[in-house]
Amino acid sequence: MRKRKKGKKRSLWPISISFRILLFVAAAALGLSYISIYINPVDSVIPLFFGLYFIPIVFLNIIILVIALIRRRSVAWVTFLMLIPSILFADLFVKFGKPNEGEKGNALNICTYNVGLFAQESGISRLDQLNRVARYIGEERPSIVCFQEFYAKDTSVIRDLFHQYPYIQWHFFRYSDGGMFGNLTISKFPIVSGDKITFKGSTNLCIFSDIDFFGKMIRIYNTHLESHSISFTTLVKRMSNSQKVSEEILNVHERVASAFKKRGKQVDSIAVHMSKSEYPAIICGDFNDTPMSYTYHILMKGMKDSFRESGRGFSATYSYLWPMLRIDYILYPETFWSMSHITQKVPYSDHYPVFSGIIIP
Template sequence: MKNLSPIDKMLYIINSILAALLLLSYILQLISPATIPVFAVLSLFVPFLMIINLIFGVYWLIKLKKQFLLSISVLVIGYIFSTPFYKIYGNNSSFNNDLKVMSYNVKSFDLFHKKKESKTPDGYKFIASKAPDVLAVQEYYHSKKNKLNYPHKFIKYRPKSNKYGMAIYSKYKIINSGSLDLKSVGNNIIFADILKEKDTIRIYNVHLESLRIKPGEENFGQENSEKLIERISSSFKTQAEQTVQFLAHEKQWKGKKIVCGDFNNTSYSWVYHQISKNKKDAFIESGKGFGKSFNYWFPMRIDFILTDEDAIINKFSTFSEKYSDHFPVLAKINW
């Protein structure tokens, strides 16, 4: 640092702190939030840290300073041991017998009804236009206006409610279904076993504990930062408990499976790391771009479609239609 100007010295100190935080975030993926929930909050900021470290790396390169090695080294470590933030190339192949699966947090369909002057079709029409064979819906709301026309479905309502819950719609026969009945009133995990030709495929629809973040409001809808961190930490701890419950249930199933839903956490979290273990992430296999699935100015990927390792993902798409605070994700899967 001897050859650096006072400003560059200060910048390098900031750079070092942010590089250390990014490196720490890679390690935190291996530590349950139930142990240190407050540290798990860092997983939400991994994309920010990656971009900032990339900017620092480019800055030092332009100035021909060896300090560029710090950020670049940490980013390379992340590239090797962590999930990609951005995919340059995707896969757009498909077979006639692909299983087309869509996962969508529809936010109770309450944003599906556009103004009369809008020419944009409503969310029901959008789903119908994509014609998924299997549709996993989080934050489901039972309404007479529901136009989802499927021969088979499994709907699990929240306790003391006959309208709100989760749903799995299928063009294929459902031969078994059930619910893990999470303690959280607003969240749950359900499953349905569908029969496709001679294959029985288990579909898990996962909706983990919400962080209750309101992106459009100051301080994300919390009166102060301390309480915000405390609330998010508590949610992460609950997510960890729900993940353990899910993994115990999943372990009992030995056949083909697809795990999809709203994890309310990023691909840099312990939750994702545990659930995606020994699975393929449809975005990583065949996606392109950021895979953004939450309606926020920064690209956040918190909705996933995962398969067992034997599956072939021929295509993965994230859509930008704003019928909910989430964007639907869709994958074409084969074995």
């Protein structure tokens, strides 16, 4: 009987060792995700993948911690200690409570919305989708709307559809079918001046508008940073039709790494431009990056995040893999404060529109 017990103990050794290895690897991955926000992807992209997968890595460590505690493993403290800092990042993804009020001032209701070229719903033409979005915006009535991936076959329809917004600024590129696409900012307040920040070899861009808001000049940056050049649905289809899944994953990660590097250069150029602005700036748009990223960390310097200040519930702005991906943002100066942040789950794009009421003292 004793020999059998020894044999049973020995048979558990491979499982025990494998579990310890998994525990330490998962803890290390979580540690890398924490520091990824400080690393410029131009220098190294490897840590940024861990930031991209932050939520799955956290959940993996929680599962490992539960198993370790149930089995009374002494190494459970390693996972426990590594999970503690994740509490500091929790409000990047989920938020509860009421906003902290600041000085009294005028409310600026702003919306950022990547409309995906109006091509996300099958069976609906781009023009019909544009009309649906225009009606939706008319019903919501924000003061300023920043559109990304806005498409128009004929740009003259913009003023007709958004007639309640007399001030308009855009920078468009020529689309393959002869139409135009790019960033569009529409405003109920006067756009006194504006310009663009373009990026070499990319149709992603940032436009900025200097707006006269009750006699105070505010600069609005409408931003669309480099995407990963492949959608989640496209990835699933390619992997399901491929006999070599590992090759598909490697190929996708190479493209994501390239996007990380481009985005790193783009966000640095925008940050430099913002630092030279003579006006307080609000930056919003599709950053194509999660809050656990170098992009978010750089643009948040001296700024507040409308979701972290006044949001409720989950923060996701991208319809696929909801509620994991928040890639659309509204950031504003620390002297301002937001009384509301709402992400509306409407079906007009693969992104959801983000609204925020910002109080400007």
